[in-house]
Amino acid sequence: MDRLSKLYGVTPAIQDVSFKVEPGEILGFLGPNGAGKTTTMRILAGYLPATSGTARIAGYDVHENSLAVRQRIGYLPETPPLYPEMTVEGFLYFVARLKGVSAGDRTKRVKMAIARCNLVEKRKVLIRKLSKGFRQRVGIAQAIVHDPPAIILDEPTVGLDPRQIIDVRNLIKSLAGEHTIILSTHILPEVSMTCSRVAIINRGKIVATNSPENLMAQLTGGAGYELEVDGDATQLQKLLQVLQGVCLVEIVPTQQLPPNRSLIRIVTVPGTDPGRDIAAVTVGAGIGLHEMRRTRATLEDVFLELTTQERRAENLEIETGNNLAESPISDSPSEVPESNVSQSQVPESEVPESDVPQSGEDR
Ligand SMILES: Nc1ncnc2c1ncn2[C@@H]1O[C@H](COP(=O)(O)OP(=O)(O)OP(=O)(O)O)[C@@H](O)[C@H]1O
DSSP, X not given: OEEEEEEETTEEEEEEEOOOOOTTOEXXXXXXXXXXXXXXXXXXXXXXXXXXXXXXXXXXXXXTTHHXXXXXXXXXXXXXXXXXXXXXXXXXXXXXXXXXXXXHHHHHHHHHHHHHTTXXXXXXXXXXXXXXXXXXXXXXXXXXXXXXXXXXXESTTXXXXXXXXXXXXXXXXXXXXXXXXXXXXXXHHHHHHHOSEEEEEETTEEEEEEOHHHHHHHOOTTOEEEEEEESOXXXXXXXXXXXXXXXXXXXXXXXXXXXXXXXXXXXXXXXOOTHHHHHHHHHHTTOOEEEEEEEOOOHHHHHHHHHHHHHHHHHHHHHTXXXXXXXXXXXXXXXXXXXXXXXXXXXXXGSOGXXXXXXXXXX
């Protein structure tokens, strides 16, 4: 996707969003609430027109060829588009037909989706009788039933219990390779556990794209060392603080060390490694060094660093009055929400239930 923007009325929900997803990879689209994830997912899925910019899936422009795109993607919106009075199997036959799977292939595809999503025992059960975790699996099954090359999952684990979350994450991981997956989430561990690459969005703008490991390595906001030393470390703190490559030295209050021992946390300057000097200064000062270990930035550190940097810069601009043209994204809905979505772009999930068969027998 290239420089995708969406205005709701005059309020920008996303601005100049660009990223590329390689075949077979799982890209995590990570951002806090209201960052613009759902808006981006819906544009990609061909259900919402962008105000400007372009996006292509499997070579097809999501706006100009939205029908072709919808046949080539599986989309799981935040609320799965399920029909409670249908059986799991009946619903999947219905979706397969809707997605253009030929009558001859339907049984094979439905069986495959049921098996992939571990729904064999539930295939004859009415959807309304399923737990949330199983419904989510049905949601994923409907997204893969037509074997699309790309799958778009909007917050796929929201509202699930820890066991269900693990199951759904494993299911998603097992789909990579065969399918290209974009998964939006505001949950950090979801990204590090499931995704090979991450795009971080904050207030409508992409602030970083990389593998979780590279992000953690590059933005070493929390990287450095932890030292366990004998006695009071106040003097050592002063000596370490002036070393080249050292950003911050703090004595961490902890009950977990034996008496007369101190824990020191050192944050280092990104791209430097003053480990040898830290050890030399400590030992040279005659201080007993029990342990010295490296600490690395977590994805959480990276995320906080990126999202708070933006906010800090923005606050500064507001304070100096430079931000009048670019007002921050408002959380209040504008008057022109979905009205610019044409009827043909309304997803199946939004089809009134009266328009769909009420039994699972429509094949
Ligand atoms: N239909 C709409 N009309 C007006 N504003 C909207 C509409 N939908 C979303 N917005 C606004 O656009 C911004 C981005 O919303 P979006 O739902 O894309 O974010 P999100 O990252 O998916 O958030 P969440 O994780 O809370 O679902 C928000 O400020 C939101 O209030």
